[in-house]
Amino acid sequence: MSIMGELAIVFGVCLVCEGVVSLLPFTFPASVLSMLVLLGLLLSGLLKKEHISRVCAFFVGNMAFFFLPSCVGLLEHWGTLSAVLLPFFAVAVLTTPIVYAVTAWTVQLLMSRRRNKEERR
Amino acid sequence: MTDVILSSPLFGIVLSCTAWCVGLWVQKKTHLVLFNPLIVAVAVVILCLVVLGIPYSDYDRGGSIITLMLGPVTAVLALNIYEQRKLLGKYFLPVLSGCLAGSLTSVACALLLCKTLAVEESIAASLLPKSVTTAIAVAISESSGGIQSITVAAVIVAGITGALFAPLFARMFRVTDPVAEGVAIGACSHALGTAKALEIGELQGAMSSISICVCGIITSVLVLFLP
Numbered sequence: 001m002s003i004m005g006e007l008a009i010v011f012g013v014c015l016v017c018e019g020v021v022s023l024l025p026f027t028f029p030a031s032v033l034s035m036l037v038l039l040g041l042l043l044s045g046l047l048k049k050e051h052i053s054r055v056c057a058f059f060v061g062n063m064a065f066f067f068l069p070s071c072v073g074l075l076e077h078w079g080t081l082s083a084v085l086l087p088f089f090a091v092a093v094l095t096t097p098i099v100y101a102v103t104a105w106t107v108q109l110l111m112s113r114r115r116n117k118e119e120r121r
Numbered sequence: 122m123t124d125v126i127l128s129s130p131l132f133g134i135v136l137s138c139t140a141w142c143v144g145l146w147v148q149k150k151t152h153l154v155l156f157n158p159l160i161v162a163v164a165v166v167i168l169c170l171v172v173l174g175i176p177y178s179d180y181d182r183g184g185s186i187i188t189l190m191l192g193p194v195t196a197v198l199a200l201n202i203y204e205q206r207k208l209l210g211k212y213f214l215p216v217l218s219g220c221l222a223g224s225l226t227s228v229a230c231a232l233l234l235c236k237t238l239a240v241e242e243s244i245a246a247s248l249l250p251k252s253v254t255t256a257i258a259v260a261i262s263e264s265s266g267g268i269q270s271i272t273v274a275a276v277i278v279a280g281i282t283g284a285l286f287a288p289l290f291a292r293m294f295r296v297t298d299p300v301a302e303g304v305a306i307g308a309c310s311h312a313l314g315t316a317k318a319l320e321i322g323e324l325q326g327a328m329s330s331i332s333i334c335v336c337g338i339i340t341s342v343l344v345l346f347l348p
Binding site: 010011013014017018026027028029030031032034035036037038039042043049052053055056059060063064065066067068069070071072073074075076077080081084086087088089090091092093094095096097098099100101102103104105106107108110111112114 | 133141157158163166167170171177180184185188193194197198199201203204206212214215219220222230231234240241243244251252255256257259260261263264265268269270273275278279282283287291293294296297298300301302304306308309312338341345
């Protein structure tokens with residue numbers, strides 16, 4: 001598959017999903033739907049890993065670059081953000097250890113139960 | 122000539138690529154989480170625009186073309202899940218439950234704090250997806266009326282916090298299971314945390330990258346049920 005072919009597949013799935021999302025009665029990110037569709041195609045075998053591997057490697061390898069313009073957009077929203085700096089940092093920083101603890105304890109609990117079951121067998 | 126250069130979309134693209142290269146170079150030299158290539162590149166672009174008095178709209182002509190790629194960038198995460206499908210299958214229930222608990226906690230805490238601190242709706246919508254990877258966070262924020270740039274900033278701050286303190290969190294919360302550690306790092310600090318998880322161990326890194334995608338999907342669905 002040529003690079004253009006790989007791009008056509010990835011962009012094509014995204015384009016179709018944008019259309020589908022516009023028909024939904026609720027708002028859902030088109031990009032997340034595209035990811036689910038692409039995963040479905042890979043799992044069903046309709047799409048082979050080799051059909052999109054080079055484009056995927058490029059996008060994933062340089063992912064953060066694509067957020068650069070969005071971040072620079074802070075220039076335009078600086079007034080809004082500076083007025084809510086305290087809630088901004090409270091949400092972004094304080095909730096991080098809480099999310100870590102809840103996630104880790106849930107997984108750890110289920111993993112230890114699983115080990116206990118395996119040991120009993 | 123200056124007007125022609127500044128009015129071309131190529132200006133924003135060239136400036137972004139150059140600033141990104143500077144960011145990569147600084148990261149390579151310092152190896153510090155705080156000198157993440159994205160943070161350095163943003164500082165370089167903003168500095169250029171402010172010092173040279175170039176309007177943001179001139180930059181955004183090219184910048185918006187780069188932003189257009191965010192959809193495909195998110196979509197290709199599907200290949201990451203596909204490649205980790207055996208590991209995901211092996212630990213399916215613990216991973217799914219952990220991601221569900223983590224995503225619920227993240228959205229609930231953000232919502233509660235925003236309500237308590239009387240934050241306006243568009244800011245709250247921007248902060249809700251702060252724990253998921255930027256590609257998905259931006260899509261969630263946009264679809265729920267948030268501001269893209271504030272979401273990206275929140276995601277980066279959460280990511281750096283997780284990446285810096287992940288080993289401390291593990292000791293503090295007595296997390297000894299490598300699967301639990303990896304999933305938790307991915308759930309609270311996405312790709313920035315995954316880099317740290319890979320340093321801690323191979324299994325932690327793999328679980329963290331799975332957790333990023335699963336949490337992203339769960340959070341996208343969760344925000345549908347918000348008032």
